[in-house]
Structures are given as structure tokens and as C-alpha cells.
Amino acid sequence: MASLTIDPPPRRRPVCLSHGRWTPFLFLAPAVLTLFAIGIYPTLFAVVTSLRHYNLTRTHDGFPFVGLHNYIAVLADHTFRETLARTALFYVTVMPVELALGVTIALALHRPGWTLMRAVVRVSLVVPLATTYAVVGLIGRLIFNRDFGVANQFANWFGMPGLDWLGDPRGAFAAIAVMDIWQWTPFCALIFLAGLSMVPNEVEEAARLETSSPLALLRHVQLPFLLPGLTAVLILRSADILKLFDMVFTMTRGGPGAATDLVSIYIQRVGFRVFDMGTASAQAILLLVLTIVLSRLFISAFYREID
Amino acid sequence: MEFLKIDNVVKKYGDATVIGGVGLTAREGEFVVFVGPSGCGKSTLLRLIAGLDEVSDGRIHIDGIDVTEVPPAARGVAMVFQSYALYPHMNVRQNMSFGLKMLDTPADEIQRRVAEAARILKLEHLLERRPKELSGGQRQRVAIGRAIVRKPRLFLFDEPLSNLDAELRGEMRVEIARLHQDLGVTMVYVTHDQVEAMTLADRIVVLRGGHVEQIGTPAELYDHPVNTFVAGFIGSPKMNFLSVTVASVEGTVVRVASPSLAGGSATLDLAHPVVARSGDALSLGLRPEHLVPDGPGAVRLATVLDYVENLGGQSLLYTRAAGGEAAICLLQGRHQAARHEAIALCADAAHAYLFDGDGHAL
Amino acid sequence: MNPRQLRRAVHLLFLAAFLLFTLFPFFWMVASSLKDQTDLLASPPVWAFTPTFVHYAEIWQDDEVSGAIINSLIVASSTTLLAVLLGTPAAYSLARFQFRGKKDLWFWFISNRMISPIVLALPVYLLAQRAGLLDTHLVLILIYLSFCLPIVVWICTDQFRSIPGDIEQAARLDNANHWDIFWRIYLPLGLPGIAVSAIFSFIFSWNELLYALVLTRSDARTAPVIATSYMSGYELPWGKIMATGTVIVLPVTFFALLVSRHMVRGLTMGASK
Helix, strand or coil: CCCCCCCCCCCCCCCCCCCCCCHHHHHHHHHHHHHHHHHHHHHHHHHHHHCECCECCCCCCCCCECCCHHHHHHHHCHHHHHHHHHHHHHHHHHHHHHHHHHHHHHHHHHCCCCHHHHHHHHHHCHHHHHCCHHHHHHHHHHHCCCCCCHHHHHHHHCCCCCCCHHHCHHHHHHHHHHHHHHHHHHHHHHHHHHHHCCCCHHHHHHHHHHCCCHHHHHHHHHHHHHHHHHHHHHHHHHHHHHHCCHHHHHHCCCCCCCCCCCHHHHHHHHHHCCCEHHHHHHHHHHHHHHHHHHHHHHHHHHCCCCC | CEEEEEEEEEEEECCEEEEEEEEEEEECCCEEEEECCCCCCHHHHHHHHHCCCCCCEEEEEECCEECCCCCHHHHCEEEECCCCCCCCCCCHHHHHHHHHHHCCCCHHHHHHHHHHHHHHCCCHHHCCCCHHHCCHHHHHHHHHHHHHCCCCCEEEEECCCCCCCHHHHHHHHHHHHHHHHHHCCEEEEEECCHHHHHHHCCEEEEEECCEEEEEECHHHHHHCCCEHHHHHHCCCCCCEEEEEEEEEEECCEEEEECCCEHHHEEEEECCCCCCCCCCCEEEEEECHHHCEECCCCCEEEEEEEEEEEECCCEEEEEEEECCCCEEEEEEECCCCCCCCCEEEEEECHHHEEEECCCCEEC | CCHHHHHHHHHHHHHHHHHHHHHHHHHHHHHHHCCCHHHHCCCCCCCCCCCCCHHHHHHHHCHHHHHHHHHHHHHHHHHHHHHHHHHHHHHHHHHHCCCCCHHHHHHHHHHHHHCCHHHHHHHHHHHHHHHCCCCCHHHHHHHHHHHHHHHHHHHHHHHHHCCCHHHHHHHHHCCCCHHHHHHHHHHHHCHHHHHHHHHHHHHHHHHCCHHHHHHCCCCCCCHHHHHHHCCCCCCCCHHHHHHHHHHHHHHHHHHHHHCHHHHHHHHHCCCCC
16 A cells, blocks of 8 residues: 555645634625615615605605604504404404314324325315415405305305305405415414324324323323424414415405405505505504514524524 | 644533543554543544644644644544545545545546545445445445545544444454554544454543543553543453452552452552552452452452353353442353352452552552 | 224215315316306306316417516516525525524524515515616515525525534535535535425415515516406406416416425424424
């Protein structure tokens, strides 16, 4: 092995980045600067706008600073408070259904037997999740049509009279709730399923040897693994419903009357129909504050400190 | 002239001191093994030599040059990782060439060196395969090959054999030993396996809790362990320890007493003046392989047999001494004895070790 | 039937019922797109009909629809490409470096998942108006990055962290600098995660309505905007609407099926593993 003598060290490139203090930031800079430009800067701009009288249809008197006037107006605004309450009502309407259905489906998908069928259902769960939210609204509008909608046909099969769903305040609210349940139950199911699959196989098998009751199994073995998912769902869905726009906009535009006027729909209308940017910005900033509180909750609940 | 010199190196992670002031040297071409239980800091020390971690204090010299502040790639070291750390998306040839490519080595030179390393390690037919298509032993050889092609001045091995099964481990141990002879390069090798340490090392460094316990050749560590830790760590099965008290001291000769000793005491000649006084509590160390049932030795243990483990050519006798200590005896051939049978385990006085109350060898 | 068989039957029945529930709206959209106007407006709705492709022919010839789909393609692919380009180095940094402020940065990235688009839509509209960027692809691509970039950063960070640290150490000893390690080791090894994040980025940009609605008028209108735009007048062209809907939904459904195993990860930013 005489050939493997020690050569003189070859020309070396400088390994300047190895312990460079700025290296992490060089890699981060493109993403951070971009997000700053498209996220933080507009947000600051919105804060400034929210402090002005800023109506695009009345530009002749300029956009004077009015301090916290917009915020005071928004907080005193009945309609804004009602939309927030309606959004909350929507949340407490759909969530119990989505959670209950989601857990049931997750359990049915976790239970052995009917392997092929379970695989098909498992895959089909992503279909509602990927469907363009605006198109969901269009489908909903067709399904819940008073004259030729299939919802009324189903109702008739069960001996119930037809209903002008989208023309009736309660009907419209129910209709958007149904479409939301359709689209987001799979999300809950997938999260719970992920929780169930975290139960170590041996533990579940050991428990199955000790009890034949699926309820006892659920309560004592599986529930602890479902709880983190439950919290995640509750927080994420609350943020999603505060965001909810596309589906409701295409289905009802917030109507009839104000029956489905959720908070994002309302702010959009104030901003882009009434063109009262100052007020809309103040509303949006308040919404943002609410969202940041939710994110904080979410993060403290789910992310181990990233090391 | 020492080739590798580690000078009072300290490594802290936050408040935790992982390496607490280690100093050692290695000659050019020497095979040094760091051994110790898990968490003793041996891998950390290796990574400090490689430059993968920065020292908190102290200096590291390689070939007379202070490399403490030198980035890892410029230290001229190559390392074989416990997990092999092969690049999964590259084939064997690319894995071995990557380091040279990063050094802007000419293509024909890369080609030549890879071919040479492949020949040495018998990897020629595997050059186009990906790591996941290789067996554990083959991956290990690729990892070594990747180190060889760079012609490092210092080879570092981080528990390279611990992911292999027993048979392959034996084979690879021989291959690494042969490689060291052929290349004549300085190697530093980390293991928790004292058998690897004993068979491979020119010198062994026993570490515990971030401190060096003892440095020496395998024979030195075996024959003259400085304390009970080293005595217990080197040798398998582990050395037996008995509590004894000093009955009398006369120059180099000491008489120790214990209920475990047949006749209540034994006389040992340490060949150097004994620093102990009558009544001192000591530990008497006896290696299992030095004990013979009913043999001629001067140290005789009165024991009762618990259990016999038959290893084929050898037997392990698990016994309990009269004083309550467990004692193991390794003997050639088989031993026919019934449970609870009384056995006198005898050892030559030259093979008895005495340690003081703090565990230091007398 | 013994109790065990009964339980099995109930299990199957439930699975089947849920499958129908899940697929029904999708099925109804496709079926309606294949009905002629008479069948569409039949009351009660008909289930058996002769399929016709007349609505697809109609949107095929409609430059507005094809233009909108092309716009959607341009916007979604450019957003995805940019998100991957900008996001993967950031993910490498988050996965492999320690630095102060990392946690806050992380919090900020994740918060973008939660923020309502209306919050940004208002100021971005005013800013784009001033900059003359209204009704351009560029403004949509930029604003879509606000939710695609965090997704890419999150999924790729997760992916990069699963690459054993030893490999990076080995590369450092092989004289690779951080750029080499990122480019030659992490990118190729992280490809599965990068692909998943790219697909999510595409799906979310493709599906977006609110920004597109307020930031575009004619030239840069995307497919969801066009689909919504028919919803005025008394007699709605349901066949055309459903055909357009089908054309919009089919490609993303296909992509979603590709990443179905990662769906939860994409939608929760990895909160439940």
C-alpha cells in the first residue's frame, strides 16, 4: 500500500461559511424580506389607513387623520358586533357536528375489517378538502335551489316539504353550515385518525385483551391521543371561520338580509362595496388582533420549542 | 514528537461540562482508542478533534499546528461515523468522490483515488450502487473508503462497528487493524466495547464523566489499573471485588482479612511499599479468569456455587462468597457441580489487586 | 346474524354512507355539468339523463374561461416556484442553525396560516392601486406568497430536520460549505417534502378567491373569479357554471390525491403528527 502516501494538502477553498454568524440570516433573508414586504408592510399600511378617514368614493376631501375615531365607530357599530356574533354562532353550529362525525369516521377508519373500503374512504376524504372553496359555494347554490335543488328532493323523500333554502334566513344559514360540514368534517376525521394511529399497537392490543368494550378502549386508551388533535381542530377551525369568505360569498353573498353575513364577508363589503377603507381597515385590524391571540394559543399548545 | 496533542480541553454545553480538562498526546501512526461508558464524553472529544464542535477552553494541535480555530475540513482529518452518514442520494462512487470534488481535485485524480480505495476495500463491483442497496458491512466499508480517498493525516472513528452484528463486527475489526498497518496513519477510535479497545489499540484512553481515568497500552491497563473503575471496565467478565480489612503491614507485604477468604485472611506481596495501615478498609480485586476452583493459589475464596453457565469450551461459575459478595469464575472446560456446593476459588497472589477506600490502586 | 356479523355490517354501512356523503356534491357537480338545460331545470331533479358535452364545448370556445384558466395556471405555478425558491433556504436555516429570534420568526411564519385574507386585501388593494399593479399577475403572485411561503417553509423545515445530522457533519469534513450542503445534500434529499409543499402551494393558490376578486378586474382574472362571475342575472347558466367548476376542481383534486397522506400536515402546519 505504498501508493497511499500522504500527499501535500490540496488547494483549499475557504470554508468561510462554516461558523459565519450571518449564515443563518443569509439563508433566511429571501423568505423573510419577501414576507416582510407582502405581510408586515401592508399590515402597517392598514394600521395607518385605519387611523384615517379613507373613503374611496369621497376623495375630494383627502384622507385626513382621525385618530381612533374609526375604532370607536367600529366598536360601537351594531352590525359589526352582530357579524362577529353570527360568526361565533356559525362556529358553535358546525363544530359539534364536525367533531362528532369526525371522531366517528376516524374510529370507523381505524377499526380493522373492510380494508379496501376503508382505504377508499380514507382517500376520498381529501376530495372535499381540495375542492375550490368558491366552487363549493356554487355547488351549494345548485343543491339548495328552491325549484330544482336536490336538497328539496331529499326532503320530499323523507316526507318533508320543500323549502326556499337560500331565500330564507334560517335556511340559508343551515345551507352554508351543511356545506361547511361537508368540506371540513374530513379535516377533523383525518386529524383524529392521525391521533388514533399514534396509539402504540402493543398498547391497543394489550387493552383489547383486557376489555371487549370499544367505549372503554376509547375512554381509557385512545382519548389521550385524541385530545391534542381536538385542541388543534378547535383553534384552527376558529381561525378558518374568521377567514371564511369564498364559499359563503359565492353561495349567499351574506344574504338573505344579513342572515349569513359573517365577519370576513362584512369587512369585504365595507371595503370594496362601500369603499370605506378606513373603517374596513379598523375592522380588519381588530380581526387581526383576534387571530394573533388564536395563533398564540395554537402555538403554545402545539409547537415544542423549535431547537 | 507527538502528532496529535490535546491540551487541557474543556467542553461545556451551557452549564453542563461534558469534557472537563482532558490532555493527551498521540504519536504519528499510533492507534489510540477512547473507551468508556456511554456519556463519558468520548464521542464529544472525537468531535472536538474533528472540529465539528468548538472547544470551550484548551488547545488542539495536529502535527505541530494549532488547529483549535481551524474549520473541520481544513484540519486534514477524516471521520467514520457510527451511522456511516453516507449520502443516500449518491452512489458509492459519488459518495467517495464528494470530498475530493469539494476540494476541486482534478477528475482523473478523483477517479484514480476512488479506484484505489475501492480495490483496497473490495468495493469495485459496488461502485454504482446506492447506500440503501448495500449491506451493513458494505456501507461501513464505503464510509471508510470515503475517508481513505482524502488521504487524511488523522483518521477518526466514532463507534464504527456498533451497528453491525457480532460476526461482521469481528471481521471489520480485523479489517480496520489491517488498514491501520497498511496506511500507517494516526487513528483515533471511539468505542464503548472494551474488547475492540483491547484488540485494536496501541494505547487506550479510559474516560469517565469527561475526565481521563487512565492512559496506557492494553497490557498496562489490564495489569496495572489505577483504580477500581478501570479495573472493572477492562476485562470481561468484570473483575470481582471483595471488601477486606488490613490485618497487618510489613514492608511490601500486606495481610488482609475478610470472612470471604478461606482461613479468614490472605497474604499479598505488592513488591512496593504498602501505604496502608492496620484496620484500613480495602477492596480486593480478582479477575474471573485468574480464579481456579481448588487451585494452588495463595488467595482462596470460600464460596457457594449459585449457578453454572456453560459456554462450550469454557464455563462461568456464579458464586457467592462467605462475606456475601458475588464472585464469578471463568474456567476452561466444563465444571460438574451441584447448586449450593461449597467451592474454594483460588488465585495466585500476583493476580490480586488491592484498592484503597477511594478506589485507587495501592 | 350473530352480533359480530351485525357489527361488521354496521361498520360497512357507515363507511358506505359516509363515502356517499363525501362524494355526493362532487358527483352532483359533474353530473349537472353533463345535463342539458331542460334536465338541469327539471323539478324535481332528474337522476337518469343522456349526458351531453355541450357545456364543455361552450367553455372551450369561451375565451374568458380559457383565459382565466391560463391566468390561474400562470399565477399558481409562478407562486409555487417562487415559494420553493425562497422557502427552501429559509427552511434549511430553521432546520439546522441556532440563532436568536428563531422562535419569534417561527411564530410569525405560522401566524400567516391563520390570518384572514381580508386583513391584507384592503391595504394591498390600495398599495397596488398606487403602484399600478391592479389586475396584474404579479400582484396576485406576490400576495399568494403570503400563505404559500409559510407552507413551504414549514413542510421543508420538517423534512430537512429528518435528515440525520451526521450526514451534514460528514459533508463538513468533506470540505462542503453551507451552500454546498444545502444545494447538493439537502435539496436532493428533501425532494419528497419539497414536492409535497409545492403541491400544497399550487392547490392553495389555484383555489384562492378573495384576493383575486378584489385585485383583478379583467386581464388577470383567475378561474374561481370567472366561475363566480356568472352568478348574476335571473336565469343562471347552470350547465356552464358546473362545467367550469369541474374544470377548476379536477386538477387540484388529482394533486390532492397525490399528497393525500400529507393532507393533515399541510392544513395544520404540522400541529398533529
